[in-house]
């Protein structure tokens with residue numbers, strides 16, 4: 146087991162750390178949270194950073210963790226840690242101190258950076274190179290702690306930006322942003338090479354993210370135009386092994402799925418095909434729980450005035466997580482993660 150730091154994007158307070166845990170579990174690895182701080186998650190896990198950095202939507206980077214300590218003890222903790230042994234000899238290093246939001250307003254981060262670099266240079270004769278370092282040492286200041294790490298893998302945040310809706314061939318106002326769609330795919334513990342289902346797929350925002358991590362995306366929608374859009378978007382993203390079906394998610398028969406993540410219609414823009422929203426949830430949850438393989442996960446959104454925990458009663462689903470999200474001024478919704486727990 147190794148200790149890993151995940152420097153989180155801070156776009157949401159609870160989804161990014163849960164996404165990390167979901168992604169690690171989706172890779173079949175163990176994960177124990179050691180500390181959760183603002184924009185930082187430290188875990189003990191048998192996962193290697195290079196095995197998951199490409200599947201995270203709300204993380205900046207993953208690093209090897211060498212301690213979490215009070216800022217007054219920082220230099221001493223670095224001196225006593227394995228960090229120095231981890232650095233190969235005669236290489237170029239960089240040291241950066243990152244203050245999260247407005248924590249530690251009185252700390253001079255430049256001065257602290259120099260103190261950390263001096264402590265390291267005292268022991269080994271490294272060259273400091275901020276542009277092309279072989280090893281990047283990061284000190285994150287968050288809440289009342291400093292977190293010491295060597296960065297291992299950076300998430301390609303630009304690639305996520307490039308997948309934003311306006312960049313896709315088919316557009317619709319109901320479509321989801323790629324970082325949240327990716328997080329939902331991870332919350333659903335979608336295995337690479339597994340069968341993934343989105344039964345309210347719209348123009349494919351979630352299907353694209355599931356396809357890009359290597360799963361086989363299957364989408365359904367009641368509206369044929371949406372499916373035409375999904376096809377264009379999936380092709381444009383280079384995804385070929387997908388399947389799209391036209392129909393009402395409550396009536397379709399789906400193949401057993403390894404993961405389901407979905408975003409049913411919720412307001413004026415996304416059509417419900419004339420049905421009451423609550424009826425859609427009541428009628429679709431039994432279908433989805435039946436479709437899900439045992440011990441696999443369903444990640445589903447619902448407007449905050451629908452209590453999905455109550456709606457799911459009677460289905461073989463256990464609620465694992467619930468996250469709150471504000472979509473816009475007049476719409477708040479929850480993101481639920483259920484596990485199929487019994488027959």
Ligand SMILES: C[S@@+](CC[C@H](N)C(=O)[O-])C[C@H]1O[C@@H](n2cnc3c(N)ncnc32)[C@H](O)[C@@H]1O
Pocket residue numbers: 319320321322326344345346347348349350351365366367368371392393394395407408409410411415416417418425
């Ligand atoms: C919020 S949108 C999904 C957006 C999608 N996640 C994306 O990122 O593009 C909801 C979709 O559900 C579809 N829909 C509404 N009622 C349905 C039903 N009973 N069965 C299947 N699809 C339905 C709508 O046509 C709409 O495309």
